[in-house]
Every structure is written in structure tokens, then in C-alpha cells.
Amino acid sequence: MGTAHSSSRRDFLSRSLSGAAFLCAGGAMGQLAAAEPLAAESGAAEAKSRVVVARDKLLRGTGSTVDPQRMLALADRAMQALFDRDRPVDAWRKLVRPGETVSLKVNSLGGRGISTNIHLVEAICERLQEAGVKASNIVVWDRDSDEMERAGFHLAIGGDRVQCYGTDRVGYEQNLSAWGSVGSCLSKILTRNCSILINVPVLKDHDGAGVTIALKNMYGVIHNPNKYHPDGCNPFVADVNMLPEIRSRMRLTICDASTAMYEGGPGFKPEHSWNCNVLLASTDPVALDYTGWQIIERKRAEKGWKTLEAEERAPRYIATAADGEHRLGTNDPKKISLIEV
Numbered sequence: 001m002g003t004a005h006s007s008s009r010r011d012f013l014s015r016s017l018s019g020a021a022f023l024c025a026g027g028a029m030g031q032l033a034a035a036e037p038l039a040a041e042s043g044a045a046e047a048k049s050r051v052v053v054a055r056d057k058l059l060r061g062t063g064s065t066v067d068p069q070r071m072l073a074l075a076d077r078a079m080q081a082l083f084d085r086d087r088p089v090d091a092w093r094k095l096v097r098p099g100e101t102v103s104l105k106v107n108s109l110g111g112r113g114i115s116t117n118i119h120l121v122e123a124i125c126e127r128l129q130e131a132g133v134k135a136s137n138i139v140v141w142d143r144d145s146d147e148m149e150r151a152g153f154h155l156a157i158g159g160d161r162v163q164c165y166g167t168d169r170v171g172y173e174q175n176l177s178a179w180g181s182v183g184s185c186l187s188k189i190l191t192r193n194c195s196i197l198i199n200v201p202v203l204k205d206h207d208g209a210g211v212t213i214a215l216k217n218m219y220g221v222i223h224n225p226n227k228y229h230p231d232g233c234n235p236f237v238a239d240v241n242m243l244p245e246i247r248s249r250m251r252l253t254i255c256d257a258s259t260a261m262y263e264g265g266p267g268f269k270p271e272h273s274w275n276c277n278v279l280l281a282s283t284d285p286v287a288l289d290y291t292g293w294q295i296i297e298r299k300r301a302e303k304g305w306k307t308l309e310a311e312e313r314a315p316r317y318i319a320t321a322a323d324g325e326h327r328l329g330t331n332d333p334k335k336i337s338l339i340e341v
Contacts, residue, residue, distance in 0.1 A: 048337040049284035049330050051291045054078035055340070059258060059277040066258050068119040075123040078254065078281040081341045089130045095251055096196060098132030103139040103194035103249075107201045107217050108151035113268030115151035116200045116256050120279070124198065124254065125162050140164040141189045143220045163193075172223040180239035180325075184222035190245060197249035199285065203276065203292050204261035209233040210308045210315030212266055213292040214253040214285035215241050215328075237317035238326050241285070247328075253288050255280035262299040274299065286321045286329025287336045293318065 056074045061067045079091040096102055104124060106116035125138055136159065142148050145155055145166035156164040170192075172185035190197065201217035208229055209216055215237050219225035222243075228236030241247065257280060263272040276295070282288040293315055297307055308314045322331040330336060 048335050049287040050082055050282060050337045050339060051284070051287050052078045052081045052279075052281040052339045052341060053291065054081070054279045054281065056277055060275060066117055066119050068122065071117065071119040071258070072123040072126070074279055075120060075127070075254065077341045078279045079127070081339050082281045082283070088127055092127045092131035096128060096131050096133055098134075099137075100133060100195045101137045101139070101193060102128055102133055102196045102198060103141060103189060104198050104200050105190075105217060105220065106140060106142050106148070106151075106153070107212075107220065108142045108144075108147045108153065109220075109266060110202065110204070110261075110268040111147075111150045112152055113270060114202055114204055114259050114261055114273060116202055117258050118152045120254070120256050120258070121153075121200065124200070134160075135162050136160050138162045139189055139193050141166060141187075143167050143187070145169055165189075177243045177245055179242040179244070181235055182222075182228060182239040182243070184224050184240070184243070186223075186243065186245050187221050190221055190249065194249055196251050197246065198251060199253040201253065201255050202260070203255055203257035203278075203280070203295065205263050205265035205272070205296060206315075207265060208313065209237065209317065210313045211289070211293050211296055213255055213280075213289045215289050215317065215321055218246055221246060232313055232316055234317040235320045238321035238323075238328065241321060241328055242326055250285070251283065253280070253282055253285050255288060255292060257292070257295070260295070260299070262296050262303060263305055284329035284336075286318060286331055288329075289315070289318050289321075290331040290333070291336065291338065 054074050054077050056070055059066055059070050076088040079088055083091040083094045085091040104121060108115045121140055128138055129135055140162060143166055145168050148166055153164055167187040167189055170188045172187055173191055176183040177186050199214050199217055201214050203213055206212040209232050218240050222240060257276040257278040259273055260276040261269060261273045280288050280292055318331050321328040
């Protein structure tokens with residue numbers, strides 16, 4: 001994107017995501033049914049789940065930080081491949097409609113070392129607006145505003161710009177939402193300010209759960225994630241993702257693997273991180289998590305580490321999320337269409 005219009009829009013988004021805080025909160029939005037799998041459009045009897053692996057070895061250019069123009073181009077390639085469209089805006093129009101309120105659930109726990117990259121968030125926000133979503137109807141969020149600021153985000157609440165703040169600013173619902181083994185109060189950002197949920201996690205190791213990618217990022221939506229870490233977070237991660245308020249809104253996962261971590265998570269360990277320079281995109285979070293897990297295992301093997309299975313912390317919740325009780329997606333590689341661009 002080289003036009004003056006696009007450059008000015010990116011400047012506006014950057015100011016929106018790094019501007020001063022205001023005092024405001026949005027109203028409630030109705031729930032939407034979960035999006036149908038993309039492959040169902042073709043009428044295939046055994047539709048495969050698409051997972052796009054978009055790579056750019058020059059994502060950081062000649063420096064150490066991500067180049068925003070290359071990140072935008074990488075996100076465009078991922079979305080066009082996922083939705084089989086020639087133009088980025090047409091891919092996004094498969095996902096959103098004007099008038100909808102879209103929330104981007106980022107992961108900011110790892111600080112600036114390994115949190116959702118702000119340039120990826122800016123790219124998504126830019127394309128959402130081009131697809132007809134008003135800036136003020138886009139909310140970038142996580143559980144805690146201070147964590148978001150440490151990761152490079154700054155609060156922007158109110159006005160005609162992209163909104164950016166943590167659940168601590170609005171709180172959780174008083175009533176529990178329950179499914180299976182979990183009962184949790186959900187962020188009011190999700191329940192009141194969101195008709196479409198886009199999951200924007202990172203790719204990293206987790207000392208208890210094995211990996212933390214798309215499915216586990218939903219722990220940042222509930223008030224009591226500390227309760228759900230026994231037994232490698234299984235079946236709790238899968239059950240959290242079954243909560244109707246989450247499942248009915250979830251449309252897309254774009255995993256930021258520009259920096260990834262193969263050991264020592266969830267906190268940032270620079271000695272166990274690498275510049276992966278990848279984005280993963282899918283409408284199936286289970287298939288995406290399975291794919292991301294394999295990327296981590298390959299890096300562990302390259303570095304001489306044992307498999308997560310050998311360390312007795314394989315992410316078993318991924319299989320649980322795919323089982324007949326949950327049906328959140330597939331972890332069967334034969335049912336995953338891996339698209340590398």
C-alpha cells in the first residue's frame with residue numbers, strides 16, 4: 001500500500017493505539033452464529049480445515065524490529081490465501097460487515113519480548129476499516145491495561161478511533177457462564193462490546209500446558225484462569241472455548257509468530273526465542289494450534305530439546321477440543337489443508 005490515503009490511515013491507527021486515555025465504554029451487541037468453515041463453500045463432503053502459514057524472511061528488514069509495511073503485506077497474503085481472494089479487502093469482507101463491532105483479543109503477558117505485535121494489530125485494524133467497520137467499532141483488548149502498555153499498547157478509549165484497553169477498565173459480568181468443567185465470569189468487553197471476535201495470540205511454549213497459542217489465549221477472557229491450570233489445562237482450555245459467549249463470536253485466528261518461543265514459557269525467555277517471521281491464519285483454532293505445536297516441536301528438535309511428550313507436557317487439550325464432545329475443530333493432519341505462502 002503506497003498511497004497517501006493508506007499512509008495517513010496507518011498514521012491514524014498508530015495514534016489510536018498509542019494515544020492518551022479517555023473515559024468511555026460501549027453498549028451491548030447481539031451475538032452472531034459461529035462462521036461456517038471456509039471449505040464448506042465448495043460443497044465438499046469432507047471439508048478440510050485451512051491453515052495458512054505465511055512467511056517473510058525479511059519481515060524485520062535489516063534491523064531487529066518488525067517492518068510495518070512488510071507486516072501489512074504478510075497479513076494480506078495470509079488472508080487472501082485463507083479466503084481465496086485476489087484483494088485483501090475482499091478477504092476481510094468474507095468475515096465482517098459494516099455496522100458490526102469487532103474485538104481483537106491480543107496476548108500481552110510477555111511484555112515487549114513476546115506479545116502480539118502492534119504492527120500486526122494496526123494492519124488488521126486498517127483492513128477492517130476498509131471492509132466497512134468503523135474505527136470506533138474496533139476494540140483491541142486483553143485482561144489488563146498495564147500489561148498491554150508494557151507490551152507497547154497505550155489506552156485509547158472513546159472518540160472516533162480504534163479502542164484499546166483492558167478488562168480491568170470495565171470489569172467482568174457478575175453471572176457465571178458454564179460449560180463442562182468450567183464456570184467463569186466473562187469480560188464485559190466480549191459480552192457487551194463485541195459481535196465478532198478475532199483471536200490474535202502468539203506462538204510460544206508453556207511450562208504446564210505445553211503450548212499456548214489460539215485456544216489458551218481465551219484464558220484472558222475469563223476472571224478465574226488460575227483455577228484451570230491443573231493437568232496441563234486439560235480439559236479446561238477446551239471447555240473455556242465452548243462457553244457460548246466465546247464460541248458464538250469467534251470468527252478468525254491470526255497468530256503472531258514473528259517472534260516465537262520453544263522453551264521456558266509463558267514468560268519471555270530471550271534465550272529460548274527466535275525470529276520465526278511467520279503468521280498463522282485459520283478459522284479453525286484447533287487446526288491452527290496443532291500446526292503451531294508442530295512448529296515448536298521442530299524448533300525444539302533443532303535446538304536439541306526433548307519433545308513435549310517426552311517431558312510429559314504435551315498439549316493434550318488440543319485433542320480434547322477436537323473430540324466428539326467439543327467439535328471445536330480438527331487435530332487430524334489428514335483433515336488439515338496446510339497452505340504455505
